[in-house]
Amino acid sequence: MRAVVTGAAGFIGSHLCQRLLSMGWEVVGVDCFRDYYSPEIKRKNLRTCLSHPSFSLIGEDLVASNFSFLKGGDYVFHLAAQPGVRKSWGKEFNYYLQDNILATQRLLEASLEKGISFFVFASSSSVYGNSPNFPLREDSRPLPFSPYGVTKLAAENLLRLYYENFSLPSVSLRFFTVFGPRQRPDMAFHRALKAILTGEEFTVYGDGSQIRDFTHVEDIVDGVIGAVEGARAGEVYNLGSGREVSLRDALSIMERVTGRPLKLKFVEAAKGDVRKTLADITRARKDFGYRPRKTLEEGIEQEWYWIKSLYSG
Ligand code: UGA
Numbered sequence: 001m002r003a004v005v006t007g008a009a010g011f012i013g014s015h016l017c018q019r020l021l022s023m024g025w026e027v028v029g030v031d032c033f034r035d036y037y038s039p040e041i042k043r044k045n046l047r048t049c050l051s052h053p054s055f056s057l058i059g060e061d062l063v064a065s066n067f068s069f070l071k072g073g074d075y076v077f078h079l080a081a082q083p084g085v086r087k088s089w090g091k092e093f094n095y096y097l098q099d100n101i102l103a104t105q106r107l108l109e110a111s112l113e114k115g116i117s118f119f120v121f122a123s124s125s126s127v128y129g130n131s132p133n134f135p136l137r138e139d140s141r142p143l144p145f146s147p148y149g150v151t152k153l154a155a156e157n158l159l160r161l162y163y164e165n166f167s168l169p170s171v172s173l174r175f176f177t178v179f180g181p182r183q184r185p186d187m188a189f190h191r192a193l194k195a196i197l198t199g200e201e202f203t204v205y206g207d208g209s210q211i212r213d214f215t216h217v218e219d220i221v222d223g224v225i226g227a228v229e230g231a232r233a234g235e236v237y238n239l240g241s242g243r244e245v246s247l248r249d250a251l252s253i254m255e256r257v258t259g260r261p262l263k264l265k266f267v268e269a270a271k272g273d274v275r276k277t278l279a280d281i282t283r284a285r286k287d288f289g290y291r292p293r294k295t296l297e298e299g300i301e302q303e304w305y306w307i308k309s310l311y312s313g
Contacts, residue, residue, distance in 0.1 A: 002026045007080030009042035011182045017049045026054045032061040037185045062103035067110035079122040086270045088148035100151035108162045119170035125277045127153040135280035146272030169233035176240030180217035181306035193307040206269030208248035211276040213240040216294035230288030240279025241292045
């Protein structure tokens with residue numbers, strides 16, 4: 001089977017490419033190496049894939065692409081995006097519009113024209129916003145609280161439109177705060193573990209009582225693969241761990257796992273940040289047997305080893 005993975009050099013994309021290759025797929029990775037964070041780190045993410053004979057890399061921006069890499073029968077995994085909840089305000093919003101909405105619309109058009117087999121979209125827990133009801137269920141009303149969340153919800157709606165109007169088979173998977181090796185440098189675990197390593201302070205937005213459903217990247221990849229096999233086209237699925245943890249508790253686990261202290265600095269809560277996320281994962285479990293397995297401790301330990309190798313040579 002042939003997969004096209006957009007955002008292949010990113011955190012989740014690179015793990016997905018590796019898994020597909022290990023399952024015997026032919027994988028075409030697409031990435032424009034946007035400098036939202038160091039393209040050097042993204043190249044490192046892809047090191048294992050690049051040495052695999054069934055992997056090829058296309059360095060294109062989806063907004064400008066003619067999609068010549070796309071073929072009939074392909075499975076499209078659309079993970080490319082301008083990420084980050086807190087950076088999506090102000091003039092930065094233009095990147096979110098282009099990379100999250102326009103790029104998705106262009107890829108959907110090309111997928112329709114070429115006759116792909118299935119389209120999987122990496123959506124986000126941020127489509128829910130500050131919901132009063134937990135756990136978050138796919139049928140609750142999405143009310144994003146950040147411009148980023150608005151663009152992810154718009155892209156989900158585009159998938160639905162192409163499915164309902166043109167029967168383009170697709171599914172949106174709402175990822176919940178993903179962590180593990182290769183996590184993006186702007187995300188909390190990456191920054192905190194780096195601060196533990198260097199002895200610098202970690203800046204907490206708010207008082208640290210915010211709650212997240214932190215989900216291990218391997219569990220997310222399991223969910224993506226499961227969705228290809230068993231998800232209903234036209235549907236939306238949560239991919240979380242179903243476990244709620246406050247940021248403060250997660251930071252304490254990091255101190256325990258690394259055996260080192262973490263210095264904290266507290267600043268005002270960030271605009272666009274929600275108080276809590278917690279996924280109801282019943283739908284994914286019923287439809288394709290999704291069962292997250294990784295504990296927070298083992299994921300943090302793996303991410304810690306990776307952070308050490310990244311920053312200490
Ligand atoms: C993450 C990703 O960054 C989004 O791209 C993704 O769409 C989203 O998860 C999701 O679930 O859909 P976020 O939950 O903000 O967003 O993840 P982190 O960046 O790891 O932040 C977790 C918490 O730590 C947030 O409350 C944040 O304010 C806080 N934080 C983060 C800090 O206190 N300090 C930091 O330096 C970074």
